[in-house]
Amino acid sequence: xxxxxxxxxxxxxxxxxxxxxxxxxxxxxxxxxxxxxxxxxxxxxxxxxxxxxxxxxxxxxxxxxxxxxxxxxxxxxxxxxxxxxxxxxxxxxxxxxxxxxxxxxxxxxxxxxxxxxxxxxxxxxxxxxxxxxxxxxxxxxxxxxxxxxxxxxxxxxxxxxxxxxxxxxxxxxxxxxxxxxxxxxxxxxxxxxxxxxxxxxxxxxxxxxxxxxxxxxxxxxxxxxxxxxxxxxxxxxxxxxxxxxxxxxxxxxxxx
Numbered sequence: 001x002x003x004x005x006x007x008x009x010x011x012x013x014x015x016x017x018x019x020x021x022x023x024x025x026x027x028x029x030x031x032x033x034x035x036x037x038x039x040x041x042x043x044x045x046x047x048x049x050x051x052x053x054x055x056x057x058x059x060x061x062x063x064x065x066x067x068x069x070x071x072x073x074x075x076x077x078x079x080x081x082x083x084x085x086x087x088x089x090x091x092x093x094x095x096x097x098x099x100x101x102x103x104x105x106x107x108x109x110x111x112x113x114x115x116x117x118x119x120x121x122x123x124x125x126x127x128x129x130x131x132x133x134x135x136x137x138x139x140x141x142x143x144x145x146x147x148x149x150x151x152x153x154x155x156x157x158x159x160x161x162x163x164x165x166x167x168x169x170x171x172x173x174x175x176x177x178x179x180x181x182x183x184x185x186x187x188x189x190x191x192x193x194x195x196x197x198x199x200x201x202x203x204x205x206x207x208x209x210x211x212x213x214x215x216x217x218x219x220x221x222x223x224x225x226x227x228x229x230x231x232x233x234x235x236x237x238x239x240x241x242x243x244x245x246x247x248x249x250x251x252x253x254x255x256x
Contacts, residue, residue, distance in 0.1 A: 050074075050142045052255075057143070059130065059231075059253040062097055062107040069132060074142065074255075078134030081109065089115045089124025089237075096128065101251045102149035102197040108251035115158070115244045117237030125160075125236030126246045130253070132228060137168060137176070141225040143255040145203040150233070151249040152193045158235035158244050163200070164188035165207075168227040169216045176229050185213020187221040191233065197251070 056074040060081065065071065069079030085092040090113055098110035111128050132138035140146075152161065164170075164186030171177025171184070187207045192198060204222050216224070231253070235246045 052142055057255045059132070059146070059255065061101070061105060061252050062109055063101060063105050066097055066107075069130065073132070075139055076133050079130065079132045079138075080134070081128065081130050083111055084127045084129050085113075085115075085124070086127060087117075087122040087124030089117060089122075089126070092126050098249075100249075102151075102199075103252075105251060108149075108249050110249050111233070111235070112247045115235070115237060115246050117159075117239060117241055117244065119237075119239055119241030121239055123236060123239055125234045127232050127234040128248075128250055129233075130231040132230065135176075137226065138228040139226040140204075140228050140255060143204070143225075145201065146231075146253065146255045147199055147201040148253040149197050149199055149251045150191060151195070151197045152191065153195050153247050154193065155245055156193065156235065156247040158237065158246055159240050160236050160238035161191035161193070161234070161248070162188060162210075163191055163202075163231070163233050165221075165228060166230040166232060167224050168229065169224060170209075170213060171229055179214055181214040182212065183214065185209045185211070186232070191235075191248075197249075 052074045056072050058070045059073055060070055067081045069076055069081070073079065083092045083094055083096045092111065092113050096109050096111055097107050099107065101108035109128050111126050113126060115124060115126055117124055148163075164184075165188055166175070166177070166186055168177045168179075170179055170186045172179050177183070187209050189200065189202060189207065191200075204225065207221050209216070233248065233250055235244075235248060237244050
């Protein structure tokens, strides 16, 4: 795309054509591409990704590291998994590492219990959450996406099932973020109901928010890859009053 700002239109069509023929490209002053002007390279745009070894792409398989994030995970340290019951909707078993992982693995994360939603806009939910580091932001810019294995048996009656990647722009300050209005609208995906393990692959360039949250600027997830805080799998009643049976599994979470 050719963009113009502050460009003097005294140049005739012939002059513009000549510049175009020489490969000249014009960028908005102050834009993230402005350093490409006059033939300069944009350092961010051309920064090569590091080839991360396979064992450093694994976030968790639960068999070897239990509730701890893989200690070899590239760029991470001290990360932990936890089970969270939000909004006063009920209690959740904190000992969530269970037998029977995906494709024959010994262990997986299993979240289950009874969730009560009063329909009072508190939006309680049961969440499996992974903090990628003990403190601070995690930089995932050397990766293209992530995948995980997920299972949701038919006895799960949640009205809403969602995976989300918490980052600075979508989490409030008490959780390490900068969001001040309509937080928690994370980039992620809706989760399917499946009695069998399914592999869910998310490419960073494709994932979206639901759209109800406060503005994220710039709006694309790939502009915020160095600002990740946590991963979360949440089942809820989505503000529909009632009691819900929650039952889902997660295993083999990896970047790629």
